[in-house]
Amino acid sequence: MILLALPHVLGKYHVHIATTILFFGYLGMAWNLLGGYAGQFSFGHAAFFGMGAFTSSLLQIHAGVNPWPGMLLAGMAGLLLGLFVGYICFRYGLRGPYFALAMLAVAEMLRLVAIQWMTAKYPLGINLPLKGDSLLDFQFKSKIPYYYVILLMTAGLLFLTHHIEVRRIGLYFKAIRENENAAESLGVNAFKTKMIAMALSSFFTAMAGTFYAQYYLTLDDEAAFGTAVSIEALLGPILGGAGTVFGPILGACILELLSETTRNFLGGYSGVHLMVYGFVLIIVIIFLPNGVLGGLKTLFRKAQGQRKQQE
């Protein structure tokens, strides 16, 4: 309820911040399904993000496809890419850092293709046709409608994550993350389970790509396939707590507020805010290796254990 009323209280700048937080929260949650729950640490989610952004944008420009169905098609394109990459990686048993690097390579390949292709066709970047202010066209003059769109998307993914968490598939994801051999020996089809995680994660990540394109109405190779996107997708969940329902959104909150605050207070000294930002990140990762929510859980367990001992 508070989140629904929020944009009417805040100014334009703060609505933008809130939208960014939700956007990174959503992106993190999509990553979290594969990286956090199923433990398949992807370092190249930009591949799906860019795939989604390019699919809906190009369809809109060349075929006049409305961005709403475009977003769904973007998701499907991301999903197909995810299944393809997933099949190759998981079929041949790429695990841990090898999988992470393979994903990075996929994203980089797509980025290089995008660079070459854009130099030839879109030297000024891809600019979406301006259609004015209309819900039907997924274009708004004000930032507030975008806020509501991403709020809805985030809420939907939050709801889905919660449902996965309390069902068999969620436990299977975690089983694979914790110990793949043991999971297999207890009847878990590791390959199939990883493919499901990959499909969900790539589908929702690609949809974030469409949102991004509609929000900024312009797109280039770096914004779509750049390593920065891959890092942003995983930083939130890791900071907030990977493999938890609320971790990614909490992480996105902390990151965004931290980066905005450091920028506001230290913006005068160029680069200093990035140093402070990096320093705080290092501290959190050293002292809370399981993220903020993971750290709280451990504290809670310790407190419980102590209470038991006193009894």
Add this chain to the structure above:
Amino acid sequence: MILLAVRELTKTFGGLVAIKNLSFELKKGEILGIIGPNGAGKTTLFNMITGFYKPERGEIHFKGENVTGFRPHEICRRGLARTFQITQPFANLTVLENVKIGAHSRIKSNREATEEALSILERVGLYEKRNELAATLSIGHRKSLELGKVLATKPEVILLDEVVAGLNSKEANDMIARLKMLREDNITILIIEHVMKAIMSLSDRIVVIHYGEKIGEGKPVEISKDPRVIEAYLGEEYVLAKGL
């Protein structure tokens, strides 16, 4: 009725022959022990039966079906489950969640799987520990958890890889009693064990492996007197000195 039949199984790692032309059968309701000195190939045999390794030659039949080369999860879903010598807990999950994963192999519903897992935790003596993380358990409890996870899949045949070794004497006795109870649940058991007291008191029959080959098979009493078995364990000189 023969539940599990292993026929002329062979597995090599590079130049090393881990298992050579090994055959045996497991009958419904029996407890078959597998013994042999370290490195004899016992765990390799388990890894082949449960689908973790592919044999070079030979076949594995379970309930009349040729399951050679099946994936581990397929083997498990057919009713043949195993424990690991080095326990393999899902470390950052609770004890209850660990066992639920096994229960989910045949139960989809979260609530029913939880109920099933709780009743199994009671049987293996871990009910009190249900909400603790598996990583925090002692070795004795870990072995019990290993058994609990496997039982949750409701197997017809269970392969136990050294579930008694490493336990203190009270824990060992509890575990042996628990394994004897499994027979009453109609579970057939194939067990690898180094603790002789356990294997001699549990097994109906014993197969002895040495350098990947079967060197003896029979009732525990016969096996303990077989000179070839004593030689494998204690050396040729011991046999000569004893005049066996």
